[in-house]
Amino acid sequence: MTDAWPDLAGRIDGKVHRLPVRVYYEDTDFSGVVYHANYLRYCERGRSDFLRLIGVSHSELHGGEDAAERRGFAVKDMEIGFIKPARIDDVLEVHTRFAGIGRARFHLGQDIYRGEEKLFGATLTAVVIDGTGRPQRLPGDMVAAFSEFLPSAD
Amino acid sequence: MTDAWPDLAGRIDGKVHRLPVRVYYEDTDFSGVVYHANYLRYCERGRSDFLRLIGVSHSELHGGEDAAERRGFAVKDMEIGFIKPARIDDVLEVHTRFAGIGRARFHLGQDIYRGEEKLFGATLTAVVIDGTGRPQRLPGDMVAAFSEFLPSAD
Amino acid sequence: MTDAWPDLAGRIDGKVHRLPVRVYYEDTDFSGVVYHANYLRYCERGRSDFLRLIGVSHSELHGGEDAAERRGFAVKDMEIGFIKPARIDDVLEVHTRFAGIGRARFHLGQDIYRGEEKLFGATLTAVVIDGTGRPQRLPGDMVAAFSEFLPSAD
Amino acid sequence: MTDAWPDLAGRIDGKVHRLPVRVYYEDTDFSGVVYHANYLRYCERGRSDFLRLIGVSHSELHGGEDAAERRGFAVKDMEIGFIKPARIDDVLEVHTRFAGIGRARFHLGQDIYRGEEKLFGATLTAVVIDGTGRPQRLPGDMVAAFSEFLPSAD
Numbered sequence: 001m002t003d004a005w006p007d008l009a010g011r012i013d014g015k016v017h018r019l020p021v022r023v024y025y026e027d028t029d030f031s032g033v034v035y036h037a038n039y040l041r042y043c044e045r046g047r048s049d050f051l052r053l054i055g056v057s058h059s060e061l062h063g064g065e066d067a068a069e070r071r072g073f074a075v076k077d078m079e080i081g082f083i084k085p086a087r088i089d090d091v092l093e094v095h096t097r098f099a100g101i102g103r104a105r106f107h108l109g110q111d112i113y114r115g116e117e118k119l120f121g122a123t124l125t126a127v128v129i130d131g132t133g134r135p136q137r138l139p140g141d142m143v144a145a146f147s148e149f150l151p152s153a154d
Numbered sequence: 155m156t157d158a159w160p161d162l163a164g165r166i167d168g169k170v171h172r173l174p175v176r177v178y179y180e181d182t183d184f185s186g187v188v189y190h191a192n193y194l195r196y197c198e199r200g201r202s203d204f205l206r207l208i209g210v211s212h213s214e215l216h217g218g219e220d221a222a223e224r225r226g227f228a229v230k231d232m233e234i235g236f237i238k239p240a241r242i243d244d245v246l247e248v249h250t251r252f253a254g255i256g257r258a259r260f261h262l263g264q265d266i267y268r269g270e271e272k273l274f275g276a277t278l279t280a281v282v283i284d285g286t287g288r289p290q291r292l293p294g295d296m297v298a299a300f301s302e303f304l305p306s307a308d
Numbered sequence: 309m310t311d312a313w314p315d316l317a318g319r320i321d322g323k324v325h326r327l328p329v330r331v332y333y334e335d336t337d338f339s340g341v342v343y344h345a346n347y348l349r350y351c352e353r354g355r356s357d358f359l360r361l362i363g364v365s366h367s368e369l370h371g372g373e374d375a376a377e378r379r380g381f382a383v384k385d386m387e388i389g390f391i392k393p394a395r396i397d398d399v400l401e402v403h404t405r406f407a408g409i410g411r412a413r414f415h416l417g418q419d420i421y422r423g424e425e426k427l428f429g430a431t432l433t434a435v436v437i438d439g440t441g442r443p444q445r446l447p448g449d450m451v452a453a454f455s456e457f458l459p460s461a462d
Numbered sequence: 463m464t465d466a467w468p469d470l471a472g473r474i475d476g477k478v479h480r481l482p483v484r485v486y487y488e489d490t491d492f493s494g495v496v497y498h499a500n501y502l503r504y505c506e507r508g509r510s511d512f513l514r515l516i517g518v519s520h521s522e523l524h525g526g527e528d529a530a531e532r533r534g535f536a537v538k539d540m541e542i543g544f545i546k547p548a549r550i551d552d553v554l555e556v557h558t559r560f561a562g563i564g565r566a567r568f569h570l571g572q573d574i575y576r577g578e579e580k581l582f583g584a585t586l587t588a589v590v591i592d593g594t595g596r597p598q599r600l601p602g603d604m605v606a607a608f609s610e611f612l613p614s615a616d
Binding site for chain 3: 004005006007008009020022024025026041044045048049052089091
């Protein structure tokens with residue numbers, strides 16, 4: 001079915017993943033704009049689809065029967081700026097970039113745009129955990145996959 | 155900690171469970187009222203707390219390591235009427251009643267009030283499933299616990 | 309920006325609107341499948357995008373300064389069947405069809421598929437309301453737009 | 463109806479507001495724990511109820527017909543630490559404290575506990591905006607109400 005909807009997981013442009021997000025009723029609150037916590041949902045969609053396009057899927061990570069062998073991601077910390085509000089019917093774009101990789105964690109920058117306007121910006125640290133919640137070293141193939149998207153040294 | 159908040163799971167009055175629910179920002183949409191799907195979240199809170207007060211907790215049901223031994227609930231069908239909208243800051247009450255019990259399913263009626271005004275009404279059928287999603291006969295102790303809350307025959 | 313994402317609002321195939329929906333973390337619950345109320349969010353996305361493609365946008369409907377002149381939609385009743393659960397990473401399709409139009413209400417059928425499998429089915433009645441919540445006659449251009457998608461009489 | 467549920471908006475203990483929050487199905491995701499963005503919903507409930515108990519309600523703030531006279535709150539930035547995960551059926555407590563007040567903004571600290579364990583911590587800046595989204599000076603009565611809850615100077 002993904003063949004029928006080629007853009008469903010967004011696109012990678014150079015080192016940035018771009019995911020379009022439509023603002024629906026469910027996303028807004030009575031003040032007329034997008035409810036602040038929902039930008040975090042948009043960011044998580046962006047992260048998930050970026051990882052999907054580079055070959056890391058949640059269902060595979062979580063698939064194992066043995067809790068010690070399952071792998072998943074958890075966000076450890078975030079810094080967030082809410083710049084301008086998004087509104088019903090808006091088409092937004094979530095931009096996701098790798099900012100750094102450590103032994104057991106990686107750092108992302110995520111910005112949300114409406115056209116040229118930046119509405120939201122966040123930086124975050126995520127870790128890989130096993131099924132019992134314990135942090136794990138990043139697997140070698142994940143480090144390799146992520147490293148291609150790190151900012152250039154120069 | 156539950157001792158400190160005695161009403162947190164609502165109360166059983168006769169055969170009806172009553173749970174208070176506050177309407178927050180997160181519950182509303184840009185049209186100014188509670189987003190329609192959120193009444194289903196309120197109903198699920200009511201069901202969970204009714205079951206909690208009569209001794210059935212989700213964490214126990216789901217706790218088993220063996221998927222075939224885990225138990226959970228799944229809603230099979232619902233009929234819903236949206237009567238009047240709820241608004242920010244409203245205090246609602248979710249009323250939950252048992253309407254019937256079968257071998258592998260049970261039927262509930264759930265209504266949401268603001269004071270005397272009924273805002274929402276639903277009837278639903280739920281089943282007990284194992285960890286693989288297969289429907290199960292209702293365990294005997296569950297049937298016994300639920301039966302006390304069935305409407306009187308007369 | 310919509311030019312960049314041509315499928316964002318789905319497509320109309322004959323009389324059926326089809327919207328792809330990806331299942332993300334936010335959609336699932338601890339039982340491992342999509343939380344039941346979230347299928348209603350998917351349906352609302354389908355309705356919104358169907359209306360968008362035939363020229364009815366929420367922001368226009370709601371745009372007026374005068375509450376008596378604003379227009380919006382409200383769901384009045386729904387009948388829902390939860391058939392099979394959706395899971396993380398699934399690509400679903402929401403299919404929306406008009407089932408009937410009255411003076412002040414219209415009826416839709418909405419089904420959610422994963423490939424050929426039907427996971428969820430609903431029928432619902434929606435009304436047009438003004439900014440004070442009062443039901444309104446369907447505007448003539450809306451009736452004309454909707455009527456093209458009614459099931460054939462034969 | 464609030465009389466019937468005296469703890470619904472939590473309690474103020476000295477300078478800290480405490481709100482109990484139950485973890486329901488809707489709050490968790492398929493990884494088995496509370497979905498990360500939902501801690502922001504809990505925090506917003508805590509803020510709303512703290513303000514409610516000291517006499518500031520959203521419906522009053524937003525009530526005006528004239529957009530320039532309406533007032534509301536918007537979060538401008540947040541720093542968040544996710545320490546340990548919460549799980550289904552958990553009873554959490556959201557603790558909210560004022561950390562500072564400026565001319566057009568105020569700063570809060572919000573922590574979420576399960577018993578003695580701290581699961582989540584955040585600091586945030588909020589502003590008062592009018593109905594068009596423009597930041598406003600904090601009204602004098604709001605400054606007076608908030609100031610009682612500022613940390614002592616010594």
